Amino acid sequence: MNSLTFILLQNLAAAAINPVSRQEVIDRLPSEYSNFVLPFIIGMSFILIYLFVGMIRILYHIPGPDRKKLLISLVTPITIWRNIRDLIGDCLLHVKIWKRKPLLGYMHSSIAFGWFMLIVLGHIEVALFVPKHLGSISDGSLYYPIFYRFFVWVNPDNITLRGSFFFFLMDFFLLYVLSGIALAMFKRIKSIALGMRHTTHPSLADRVALYCLWAIFPLRLLAESFTADLSGGSFLTKPMNMLFTSFFGKGLNFMPTWWAYSTALGLFFLAMPFSRYMHIVTEALLILFRNAGLKVRKPRKGFAEAEIYSCSSCGLCLDACPMNMQKKNLKYSSVYFIRFLRRHNTKKINAIAQKCLMCGKCYALCPVSIDSPAIRVAQRATFNNPLPYNYSYLKDAYHNSTAESVGSNKSKADIMYFAGCMSHLTPVIIKSMQGIFKAAGVKYIFADEGGGICCGRPLMLAGKLDAAKEVIKANKKMIEESGCKTLVLTCPICYKVFKEEYNLKNINILHYTQYIDSLINQGVLEVKKGGKSFVYHDPCDLGRGSKIYEEPRRILEGIGELKKASKERDESVCCGGSLGSLTLDYKDRGQVTEGSVETLMANNPDEIVTACPLCYKTFGEKSPVPVKDIASVVCENLVTKSN
Amino acid sequence: MIDFGYTFNPSSRINLDNFDRVKFNKLVEIEPDVKTCMACGSCCASCSAGKYTPTSLRSAILALQNGLPEKALDFLKGCMLCGKCTMICPRGINTRHLIISITKIYSAK
DSSP states (O other): OHHHHHHHHHHHHHHHHOGGGOSSEEESOTTOOOGGGHHHHHHHHHHHHHHHHHHHHHHHHSOHHHHHHHHHHTTOHHHHHHHHHHIIIIIISOHHHHHHOHHHHHHHHHHHHHHHHHHHHHHHHHHHHOGGGGSOGGGTTTTTTTTHHHHEEEOGGGOOHHHHHHHHHHHHHHHHHHHHHHHHHHHHHOGGGGTOSOOOOOOHHHHHHHHHHHHHHHHHHHHHHHTHHHHOOOTTHHHHHHHHHHHHOSSOOOHHHHHHHHHHHHHHHHHGGGSGGGHHHHHHHHHHHHHTTOOOOSSSSTHHHHHHHHOOOOOHHHHHOGGGGSGGGGGGSHHHHHHHHHTTOHHHHHHHHHHOOOOOHHHHHOTTOOOHHHHHHHHHHHHHTTSOOOOGGGGGTTTTHHHHHHHHHSSOOSEEEEOHHHHHHSHHHHHHHHHHHHHHTOOEEETTTTOOOOOSHHHHHTTOHHHHHHHHHHHHHHHHHHTOSEEEESOHHHHHHHHHHSOOTTOEEEEHHHHHHHHHHHTSSOBOOOSOEEEEEOOTTTTTTTOOOHHHHHHHHHHSEEEOOSSOGGGOOOOSOOSSOSSOOHHHHHHHHHHHHHHHGGGOOSEEEESOHHHHHHHHHHOSSOEEEHHHHHHHTBOOOOO | OOOOSOOOOOOOOOOGGGOOHHHHHHHHHHOGGGGTOOOOOHHHHHOSGGGTSOOOHHHHHHHHHTTOHHHHHHHHTTOOOOOHHHHHOTTOOOHHHHHHHHHHHHHOO
16 A cells, blocks of 8 residues: 555656657556456456357358358348347347336446446547557557546546546446446346246346346446546446545555455456356357358357357246246246257256247347247258158148139139138138138139148247258249239138248238238228227237237228237237147147237236237137138128129 | 959958067157047048048058058058048047147158
């Protein structure tokens, strides 16, 4: 302590003698170094090396064409703009969380954005006042801006407005972060107050990193307050400094606080690669990958690895998962799936991968937008894709059926209707659709009137990707040969796969809700408005999967009163009948259905209406009110035109 | 051979010596539902693939129990996993995964 004061006095003397150094800020220590920065330097070097190696590894595992895509995206103006927008919106401000849960959004963005601003402002201060320390590592550029307040002495007679402005900003953002940390601590005790019913169990590394993170900012406040009389401060650090001085007297021994601050930082960086906090840096990489249009190809390598390390383990997917009706099924949520993927725990990974209903809600609500359903499909493919199959019959599948229906129409029609397997089990949908076609006076080809083949999506969901390609090829051939211009589908499962995988050129693919809506808009169909009230259930593959929310609602509003469900659109709960799950049993599915019906019945509608044969059948078993398909509702309320 | 205009039917005798108990127990462990099946035939009645090629889960389960795994696999190789049988099964059997499990266990050499 004595030596420090001595050095300070020396420097002060030098400053008094030398008029050039009559600046606002000068280096307090001639060596410009102190041992307490060591823990920080160790942690920082470790994390930098780890990140560099990790990035090379991920880039190495990305297939060649994807890497090219990434390179091109980095120089394309539109993707550059998207990258900047997403980096600021997602990494720093957490817009997605703000929109859903403002308090949680404040908590996350205060820590992320606040910390970012502290780092940036620290560097700006160094650049403005002691610029020589920003240059090379030998000048301390690694640690100097972080511990700026330790290394400088501020001339109290020479403080400018610019200087105090930065003092104020630093204290302001420190307070901002501290408020977020306080909220985070409170969330550990009572998560529901911030809008989360379930939270994840942190692993050991998570805990270490978490407590370090909690400690960093209070320690920073302490350290900066202890030196505030030497290196300046503002509304937060100055009064605290006076408080401490009045307690401990002048000449505070500030070394322990700086050591503690540096150690907390160092420990945090050491624990980071093994904890959930890897998302802080990996998310930036993921945003670049996603905007470049990269897709999951392997469940653990390349793009998927970037996604896995971007998971912040926040647990928002726990509340989102439809399986959370039973607490025992919480362990099948995406957050644990990703955790086990990180740990290479194959047995658990496989069990979780197969359980999921693939409703996509966790993906839709994930603040980092991790496509965990795609990772699950990739994981399923590792064990299901090699299974033997024989689809040699597919080549003659449509020989009779389409020939008949095309033949009966004598000429080719512009519109083709493909009902799909599920609609054939619920013929009311097909009948209603035929009624609607008739009422609209539309000539159409019924592709699978006599029974067709599957669309291929169930195979894809099961991970049998090669088998799915064969089915898709057979259907595609039939559709292209028919010469139709529009393809109408009564099943969201079919719709999604036709839209995404078939690559049908010059053919307009429509879900029947879109088609009926356009017929009503054109005035070809007319429906009468009755007094019934409906609630509309968003089928997973139609809503979250294909983003069709408005058309079915518009149709229903024209027919009766549309009531709201307690969870709608992106938040809607799977019916439980999904083909996505391979191993969820009948009983557990029933629980999911009950939970979903409960959300739909929130406003006591007369009828539940859905636009998917699978949901229609599943709800029928558990619903207290009649369940209807949207086509049959339209068909019942058609105005027959007298001409 | 002289063509008499008719042939012998293949033997329908059940040879339980061919019944692989180890594999079947393994199947039961993963899919206890296999014993729930009452061979009602709803699955083959609703089968999409069944229209074009002999595909039947019911027959496959029977074939397994009769010690004819090859025949069982033949009954399942055309399956497109469309899930209609799962929707329709009166016993609530998870037929899709049962089909995958049978294929997985019995096609493993």
